[in-house]
Amino acid sequence: MKEINRILTIYDQLDHAQRKVALATVVYVEGSAYRRPGARMLVSDDGRWEGAISGGCLEGDALRKARQVMLDGKPMVVRYDTMDDDANSLGVGLGCNGIIDVFIEPIDPADPMNPVALLGEFSQLRDRRVIATICRKTPGLTIKEGSRFVLTEQLTDQVPGWLQQDMELVMEVGKPLTSIIPLIGGMVEVFIERLDPGIELVIFGAGYDTIPLTRLATEIGWRVTVTEDCIAHLAPKRFPEATCLLYADANAVTDKLVFTDRTAAVLMSHNYNYDLAVLTKLLPRDVPYIGVLGPRKRYEKMKAHWERMGHSFSPSILGRVHSPIGLDLGAETPDEIALSILSEVKAFFSQRNGGFLTDRPGPIHERVTFDEEIVII
Template identity: 45%
Template structure:
């Protein structure tokens, strides 16, 4: 979502009466790549771009290809072979060991179905959407055409191939459950078409309960990732704009009104770091009634244990689901001590949670690093824990 927001924001600055623009999207990867499918960049005819489709090795050539796209107003799909054994000039020396397809589309601001318009629609929906983009078709006029659906079956598209639309729609509906973005092939009347289907989810929304000095780097780091950040406290002096210049919302809210004052969705992470035990305890009680998948509590484990003991006396029993989403102590084990380091630990854990990853060392991962398969993640986690315990045993 961050790429889409950045592209829409930057496109609003372009004077299209003077400039032309194009959008490049990674639509298919075989092997390894720096960016996974769905990575995008906005390119203008004066040689500028925002976003990225690689670690910098493909952007230059994509810029050259984009000039052709902008000149003739025709989309094109470019294949880059970055394997070391490749004879292509771009592949020599890069060693990324992957074959990458990139769709480059012109931006015609007069066309209501231009890529930017689709991105704007996605952002306004403020919920998960499934998007399909054709990048290989026997009819070149179909390349770049899109189909978008929401969980509520709202549909937006500019496809003219009715048979293909029906096939794609079925796969897009399944995407909300599988959450597996990929390039798919469809054969109609003996002719093959390739379509990139992707699940685009809203940006993470972070609510920080407590406006202490150690909350400031958490807010700053979250904003650098494109997250929506709210900081709330019961003391107005703690949430001065001077302390949180990048936050989207600073809110003075008493603990008893938390669940009514904030919109907390499955895309909202909540961090309790007020250093006030009773405040954190009372806010946690409210958060348990919401859909947030992540609740992080700053402080030692015994602090949360005490909360749980008090809850039990009120006949509030934490479910297995509650225990899964509550993280206390908060953060990944990276040896963080200073506030900035703790912020890295916290944000990294939230990122891992929403990406359904275990947060271990990548060198112990058995599958591709961009893969988000639950089964392989469990293997990765077990290997990491085994290796960690082995190293600990050796050092003790």
């Protein structure tokens, strides 16, 4: 989300009466690459760019190609083959051991279906959606390169039948898809990706150690709500990066919040009674991740309290609680603890165990093949 929002900010700052703009998007990766399908770079004809499609190796050449696209007004797919460490056709030794296809297209600000406009709509609505982009086609087909179709979780008849199944598949599994689809009179290559609104962090407690957690979470592009029952702790100058500051009593705060399947709730008030009251209200709510700062015996004390009070929570509900919270990084300072907490939250939503990549067998990024014509990257 952060990269998308930065691209939108730069795009809005441009004078489109004077400047031409292009968007470069990674649409296919074979082997290893620094960025995955869906990585974007916005380029203007004065050489300004925002975003990245690699670790810095491809941007210079993509910038030159983007200028040609803006001049011609026609999109193109550029293939970068970095399999050979000794290949130096781009003037740099890439050594990524991968093949990367980048779709570079001119942006028409007057077209409501241009890619930046669709990203802006997604950023505003914060919904989950799938976007299919026609990257290449055989001559004679009337459909244009750069044509797009959008599928949201709301029913629509705007997606053609020949794309419906693939787009629904990407909506379900979340992995981007590059597919070659036969049509009457030719074939099209389509890049299909799912856009997710990103993680929303709700922090209960506004103490000293909440400040670095808020700062770091917003730095990586998460939306952060900080809530507390002491209004003095919620001074905006303490949390200038927070998306929302909410003053509310522990027994009423959950009724004032909206929880989604991307919400992580973190309790770190250092007030046992406050955390107990909030957690008791949170557990019946559909919050996928709940973290409680403090030693294990503190959470065990809460469970003993529920048992005495006759509260009964199923193992599946209690399984959403992480206490102690965070990955085992040896964190000591508030900033290190913030890193540990955010690392665990990210690992949870990515369905990873948070271990060392050097110990991970196989590729870093999952690759799943569904059939001979559809490859999930």
